[in-house]
Amino acid sequence: MFAGIDVGSLVTKAVVLRDGKVAGYSIISSRTNPRKAGEQALEKAITNANCKREDIKCIVATGYGRSSFSFADKTVTELTCHATGAHYLNTEIRTVIDIGGQDSKVIKLDESGKMSDFAMNDKCAAGTGRFLEVMAQALEVGLDSMGEFSLKSDKPCSLSSICTVFAETEVISLIASGAKKKDIVAGLHMSIARRVGSMAKGLGLQKEIAFTGGVAKNSGVRSAFEEFLSVKFAPISEDPQIIGALGAALVASKF
Amino acid sequence: MAEYTKMWEDIGLDLKRHDTLLEALGKIYGDVYMTQTNRPKGMEYFDFVVSEVHGLRIKELMEHKEKGGKVVGTFCVYVPDEIITAAGGISVGLCGGAQFSIPDAETILPTNLCPLIKSAVGFKLGKICPYFEAADFLAGETTCDGKKKAWEILDNYIPTYIMEVPQKKDAIDRELYLKEIKAFKEKMEKEAGVTITPEVLGEKIKLMNARRKALERLYELRKSSPLPISGKDACLISQIAFYDDPVRFTSKVNELCDELEKRVKNGKGVIEPTAPRILVSGCPMAVPNWKLHHIVETSGATIVCEETCTGTRYFDTPVVDETPTDIDGQLKAIADRYLNIKCSCFTPNDDRIDQIIQFAKDYHADGVIYYTLQFCLTYNVEYEKVKRALDKEGIPLLKIETDYSEEDTGQLKTRIEGFLERIS
Numbered sequence: 001m002f003a004g005i006d007v008g009s010l011v012t013k014a015v016v017l018r019d020g021k022v023a024g025y026s027i028i029s030s031r032t033n034p035r036k037a038g039e040q041a042l043e044k045a046i047t048n049a050n051c052k053r054e055d056i057k058c059i060v061a062t063g064y065g066r067s068s069f070s071f072a073d074k075t076v077t078e079l080t081c082h083a084t085g086a087h088y089l090n091t092e093i094r095t096v097i098d099i100g101g102q103d104s105k106v107i108k109l110d111e112s113g114k115m116s117d118f119a120m121n122d123k124c125a126a127g128t129g130r131f132l133e134v135m136a137q138a139l140e141v142g143l144d145s146m147g148e149f150s151l152k153s154d155k156p157c158s159l160s161s162i163c164t165v166f167a168e169t170e171v172i173s174l175i176a177s178g179a180k181k182k183d184i185v186a187g188l189h190m191s192i193a194r195r196v197g198s199m200a201k202g203l204g205l206q207k208e209i210a211f212t213g214g215v216a217k218n219s220g221v222r223s224a225f226e227e228f229l230s231v232k233f234a235p236i237s238e239d240p241q242i243i244g245a246l247g248a249a250l251v252a253s254k255f
Numbered sequence: 256m257a258e259y260t261k262m263w264e265d266i267g268l269d270l271k272r273h274d275t276l277l278e279a280l281g282k283i284y285g286d287v288y289m290t291q292t293n294r295p296k297g298m299e300y301f302d303f304v305v306s307e308v309h310g311l312r313i314k315e316l317m318e319h320k321e322k323g324g325k326v327v328g329t330f331c332v333y334v335p336d337e338i339i340t341a342a343g344g345i346s347v348g349l350c351g352g353a354q355f356s357i358p359d360a361e362t363i364l365p366t367n368l369c370p371l372i373k374s375a376v377g378f379k380l381g382k383i384c385p386y387f388e389a390a391d392f393l394a395g396e397t398t399c400d401g402k403k404k405a406w407e408i409l410d411n412y413i414p415t416y417i418m419e420v421p422q423k424k425d426a427i428d429r430e431l432y433l434k435e436i437k438a439f440k441e442k443m444e445k446e447a448g449v450t451i452t453p454e455v456l457g458e459k460i461k462l463m464n465a466r467r468k469a470l471e472r473l474y475e476l477r478k479s480s481p482l483p484i485s486g487k488d489a490c491l492i493s494q495i496a497f498y499d500d501p502v503r504f505t506s507k508v509n510e511l512c513d514e515l516e517k518r519v520k521n522g523k524g525v526i527e528p529t530a531p532r533i534l535v536s537g538c539p540m541a542v543p544n545w546k547l548h549h550i551v552e553t554s555g556a557t558i559v560c561e562e563t564c565t566g567t568r569y570f571d572t573p574v575v576d577e578t579p580t581d582i583d584g585q586l587k588a589i590a591d592r593y594l595n596i597k598c599s600c601f602t603p604n605d606d607r608i609d610q611i612i613q614f615a616k617d618y619h620a621d622g623v624i625y626y627t628l629q630f631c632l633t634y635n636v637e638y639e640k641v642k643r644a645l646d647k648e649g650i651p652l653l654k655i656e657t658d659y660s661e662e663d664t665g666q667l668k669t670r671i672e673g674f675l676e677r678i679s
Contacts, residue, residue: 064665079673103666115677120670122656122663 001055003045004248005038006078007065010101010129011214012037013245014045016056017253024049025242030101034065042071060252062244064102074255079107079118081247086210087113088250089236089243094206097196097225098244099215101129104192106200119203126162127195129215134164135188138171139181150186150220157187162195186220193224200229208234216240259310262317266388273383276355277309280543287545291485291552293525295518297511298488304495308542312498313385319345320389325447328390328413329497330375331398332564332596333420335436335589337463337575339394340501341456342443347386348497349393351375352541354659356383363408369630370658371541372405379412386498387413391446394439396420398600399633416442422601424594433590440586456585460575466501467570469508474567476515477559478618481524482532483515486558487548493565494542531556531675532619536611536641537626537634539564544659547626547667554672559618562611563626568596599633607637608644615650622651622678624671629658651678 001023006013008030015025026044030037038061046053061072062081069075078098086096087109096107104127108117125131136143150156157179161167167188174184192215211233215221217240226232238246263270284305304312316326325344329336330351339346356377357370363380364373378384392414395406406415418435421428444451473492476483492511496504518524533556535547540563551558561567573595576588597607615623625641627634638654645652653674657663 064669077669077673077676079669080676103669115673117651117677118670118673120666 001049001051001057002249002252003042003056003059004081004245004250004252005042005059005061005063005069005072006081006242006244006248007034007038007061007063007069008101008214008244009064010133011241012041012063012065013242014038014041015242015245015249016045016049016051017249018049018051020253022238022242022246023051025239025245027239027241030065035068035070038065038069039071058252058255060248060255062248063100073252076248076251078103078244079105080115081244081251082212083107083109083115083247084113084250085243085245085247086212086236088246089238090208090210090234092208093210093234095200095203095209096243097200097209097211098213099127099129099192099196099221100213100244104128104196104199106196106203108203108206117203119199121196121199125164126167127192129213131164131167131192132188132215132218132221134168135171135185138168139175139184141181141185144217146185146189147217147219147221149182150189151223153180153182153186155183156190157183159187159191162191167191186224189218189220189224190228192221193228197225197228205229205231207231210234210236210243212236212240212243214241259314262314263309263385266313266317266385267382268385268388269382272381273309273385276353276383279355280308283543283545287549288487288491291487291525294488295484295511295514297507297514300507300511301488301491301495304499305491308498309385313389315500316345316347316386316389320391325391325443326389327443328386328393330393330402331396331420332569333396333398333593333598334394334418335439335593336501337456337459337589338436338440338443338451340462341451341459342440342447342449344443344447347390348541349375349386349390350378350384350542352544352659353378354661356381357659359383364405367630368401368405369399369628371539371628371631372401374541374659376405376409379409392416394418398598399631401630420600421594424601429590429594432594433587436586436590436593451582453580453582453585456582457577457580460577460585460589462501462505464574464577466496466505466508467572467574469505469512470496470570471572472512473508473515474560474570476512476519479519480532480619481522481528482526482557482559483518483524484511485525485552486533486535486561487545487552490540490545490548490558490561490565493561493569494540496569497565526557531621531678532559533557534560534562534611534615534618534620534623535566535626536562536614536623538628538631540626541565546657546659546661546664547624547655550664550667550671551624554668554675556671556675559620560614562607562614564598567610567614568598571596599637604637605640608641611641612644612648612650615645615648620650622653622674624674625652625654627654627656629656
């Protein structure tokens with residue numbers, strides 16, 4: 001059996017593979033200690049897979065905190081892991097859009113599933129999970145319910161700023177001016193789609209396209225992307241948040 | 256360094272902050288340079304130069320001034336050292352590679368300005384850099400808009416002369432630049448109270464050409480596999496070229512090259528030959544900016560060449576033609592050589608793009624990292640042309656846009672490791 005740990009800036013994920021299939025996984029908050037989060041996520045995934053630590057032959061760590069997880073046999077970047085994970089679930093996938101806590105990435109894959117190019121946001125939280133987290137707080141809306149909430153909007157607000165700091169100010173003044181929260185949330189989702197979508201267009205968008213990472217669970221952002229890019233995302237049979245960890249486990253199985 | 260305290264005090268440094276800077280520099284140098292293994296013995300001299308960067312070299316500059324010589328601070332590879340030295344002056348490339356002085360600059364300059372300009376101006380404002388304090392005047396130039404306008408402000412703190420560098424390379428631009436070279440010669444003669452003779456200028460042309468040839472020899476050796484010297488060490492040598500004594504520097508680089516030639520002959524390298532070879536292309540890296548080199552070379556890859564102002568643009572061939580024996584002929588030879596430098600402030604600048612492709616081949620690079628400083632407009636925009644050309648050639652390319660702060664190191668490491676996974 002093999003394991004992959006994706007130690008993200010906000011959330012840590014672990015996947016355990018048995019006979020090339022997902023046997024168990026876990027998703028926990030990274031909090032302030034990425035090393036501990038990695039261990040806890042692994043333990044939980046092992047329990048969910050109904051196996052023991054000794055059964056795991058190889059562990060690959062990925063994500064922002066990959067080097068702080070000392071039990072890993074190898075570290076690989078999340079770029080390669082998302083490509084590997086997405087290719088495993090659907091060999092037709094040629095582009096992966098991954099939005100995590102602090103990074104948004106667009107990854108191009110060749111037919112064999114190898115990463116052929118990528119683009120990442122510059123040092124800035126615009127268009128990331130952290131951006132949505134800050135806005136959810138400002139709006140007093142639950143992070144998990146933002147997606148459904150925004151889909152009720154028929155008149156999304158237009159937000160001019162993509163910077164987390166300025167967008168927060170803009171959101172606060174929109175609330176003050178009496179704009180509906182659902183319209184503001186829908187506007188925020190559009191701004192992420194525009195920002196990351198332009199990055200994807202710059203790299204060259206090739207079908208099929210997968211949307212992965214924690215933000216992919218937000219149905220509002222998904223539909224904003226599909227509208228901005230005029231595409232439909234390929235369905236993924238696993239939780240989009242664990243694709244990086246799944247990729248890491250797959251790399252472990254070939255190591 | 257205690258023996259220099261009086262000298263630093265005399266030239267007007269803010270001693271407390273200068274101490275903090277030196278301490279930080281020492282630590283960074285230790286972490287970045289002294290952790291390397293298998294370094295050539297010839298690097299000892301350059302380690303020594305760094306350890307004495309604000310000590311012995313400043314002492315030499317002050318002694319030179321006592322004897323009536325001038326010290327001229329420069330920022331750019333378009334200011335001809337031949338003319339400064341022919342007037343009996345010493346040219347020093349000024350520091351602009353540290354985050355440390357940026358808050359000083361941001362009190363008078365916009366935040367969204369390139370870190371190199373902010374860092375340099377901040378060093379003067381904060382009285383933290385002895386080179387600024389030792390300089391009689393600065394020779395700035397009009398390569399980019401940020402520098403051009405910042406020099407006007409810097410002139411309030413230290414006399415700053417500005418040379419115009421044209422934006423194109425046609426006949427009328429060459430004419431203008433030649434006039435600027437002549438004007439700069441007159442400026443130097445006036446400042447130093449001397450007349451530059453063809454004999455002395457010819458000698459200095461040979462001296463600077465020898466320095467270029469030594470650096471070219473060093474870079475030539477970096478084409479070998481296994482690689483005889485790390486990218487970090489080679490980058491440091493290029494940086495030191497800007498302020499070390501040119502005669503001593505040239506002889507030390509040649510000594511090092513003798514050692515490296517033996518390494519190449521014996522197949523001895525600093526890293527296993529399978530390590531990915533990276534060509535860095537873009538903005539200058541002023542001391543102590545070793546950020547990119549450190550990340551790349553601690554991620555299992557190595558840098559084989561810098562197509563930057565602190566790299567090939569500094570010594571780029573052809574060297575100044577040594578045949579003219581009259582002043583006019585010599586000045587024209589100088590102008591011709593300098594205007595051949597391929598900086599992104601020129602349009603068109605297709606020669607640079609052809610050269611990047613040629614370097615990628617010559618240095619057997621597995622990939623190119625395009626390095627641009629934040630808010631460096633010309634290099635940032637020129638990326639698109641470079642990308643199209645390199646895509647066509649099938650050369651993998653990664654763009655990195657960053658400044659001197661450390662907060663994006665984690666993200667950069669992910670990108671660079673991802674790039675290495677992509678090209679392996």
